[in-house]
Amino acid sequence: MxxxxxxxxxxxxxxxxxxxxxxxxxxxxxxxxxxxxxxxxxxxxxxxxxxxxxxxxxxxxxxxxxxxxxxGRVLTTKEIENLSKELRNLEKIKIVLMGIQGDRESVRFANLIKEILIDASWDVDGVWEDIIIGGIGFGITIRESSSEPNSKGKILNELLNKNQIKSRIVVKPDLVPHQIEIIVGSRA
Missing domain, CATH: 1.10.287 (Helix Hairpins)
Incomplete structure (x- = not known):
């Protein structure tokens, strides 16, 4: 005007x-x-x-x-290759991958992470669009049942942060053992 x-x-x-x-x-x-x-x-x-x-x-x-x-969030080809290479060297467990319902950018980035995990031979369930009660916040949240210092979730969290993907770990004891949930939140 x-x-x-x-x-x-x-x-x-x-x-x-x-x-x-x-x-x-x-x-x-x-x-x-x-x-x-x-x-x-x-x-x-x-x-x-x-x-x-x-x-x-x-x-x-x-x-x-x-x-x-x-x-939205993008990764360069080199970042994708580095992440995939490092993920191949880890012991694989089942990943349940989710994006935030109604947040297209979140779901799009979750699908990119899924492609990287599948390329590294991980078992991935999803990408599911979910509504998280109380919200999930920004970045990526990795939820697992283990509170051990060298758990798969903590190693995966360090790997993502090392590759400039903001993530954090949350211990949720009621999750299925040997399974990790990755929730891609809103872009920070």
């Missing part, structure tokens, strides 16, 4: 500068001469152009933000 207001103000300044209102103003206000009108027209024109340019910059920033949000 501010863009159009600024454009209208610039248009008004241009009309004064071109002379459509110049004769009317000079007839009704004899103390105003052409130099005054030129200065007024230039000032109005500059104000209008400033308003439109500020609004344009704001809209450009908003569009860039939306484009970045839509793009």
């Amino acid at each position: 501010r863009f159009w207001i600024g454009l209208f103000i610039s248009f008004l300044g241009g009309l004064i500068g071109l002379g459509f209102f110049r004769i009317w103003i000079k007839l009704n206000y004899p103390s105003i001469n052409d130099e005054h009108l030129d200065f007024i027209a230039l000032t109005i024109l500059i104000i209008g152009l400033l308003i439109t340019s500020i609004e344009h910059v704001t809209q450009s920033r908003n569009l860039k933000f939306l484009a970045d949000e839509q793009k």
